[in-house]
Amino acid sequence: MNIRTPLRTAWAALRALLVLTVVTGVLYPLAIAGVAQAAFGDRADGSPVQADGRDVGSSLIGQTWNDANGDPDPRWFQPRPSHSGYDPTATGSSQLGASDPTLLASVEETRAAVAAFNGVPESAVPPDAVTGSASAIDPHISPAYAELQVARVASANGLSPDRVERLVADHTEGRDLGFLGDERVNVLELNVALRAVVTADGD
Known part of the structure; x- marks a missing residue:
């Protein structure tokens, strides 16, 4: 060989x-x-969002807006619920079916909490305010949920409701290609704009 x-x-x-x-x-x-x-x-x-010259998050990933005690902070627009706490390493739905008693109880509890937090009747709470997204990190809420929060955010920040409503309108994104999906509001981008207004008024 x-x-x-x-x-x-x-x-x-x-x-x-x-x-x-x-x-x-x-x-x-x-x-x-x-x-x-x-x-x-x-x-x-990674589609970063900046505030004060530094990255504060990604426009593709939602995050919580809580106070020091871990409760929703009334000064900020709140996202939709997330069973993962908006942990980008733990994406995915809760796997609970629409008729699952656990999910139904959670929806009712969340609806009551959202209504009380924003001072509105439970019938005014939109679906995305009480249900999580399939990814658990959706950065968007519906314009209806954003509008629901305007009075509370304005009062907590000492702003007029009209001014906060303009912020919501300015950050409402249309349907993709004009007909795909729904109108939506990016919570991080909206809160960054809100912070800029509050900071400017405080100077």
Whole structure:
């Protein structure tokens, strides 16, 4: 048996492995990252939202707006419920069916809490205020839920309801392509704008 034949085969295989590793493991990812940064820099970086010159979150991921005791802070617009506490490492729905007694009890409890927190009747509470999203980290709420919170947010921050309503209107996003999905409000972006107004008034 000629020992050179298996050695040549092994060397050819090793060279192919090295070349493919460099091409698919280094050059290709770098090229894709370069294109992403050039064409979609903001999205490629995780769609960060800034306040006071620093990143305060991502426009793609919701977060809680609680006080020091862990309760919803009346100064801020609140997101929809999240069984994961808006933990981006624990996405996914609660897996509870629409007729599950646990879910139904949770919805009723949350509806009563939202109504009391905002000083409105329970019949005025919209569905997204009492139900979580499929991902558990949805950053958006409906315009109806945002409008529901206007009076409470305005009072807590010493602003006029009209001024807060304008903020909501300015941060209401339309349907994708004009007909896909529903109108929505990004809670983080709205609260960042609200903070800027409150800070400006305090100067």
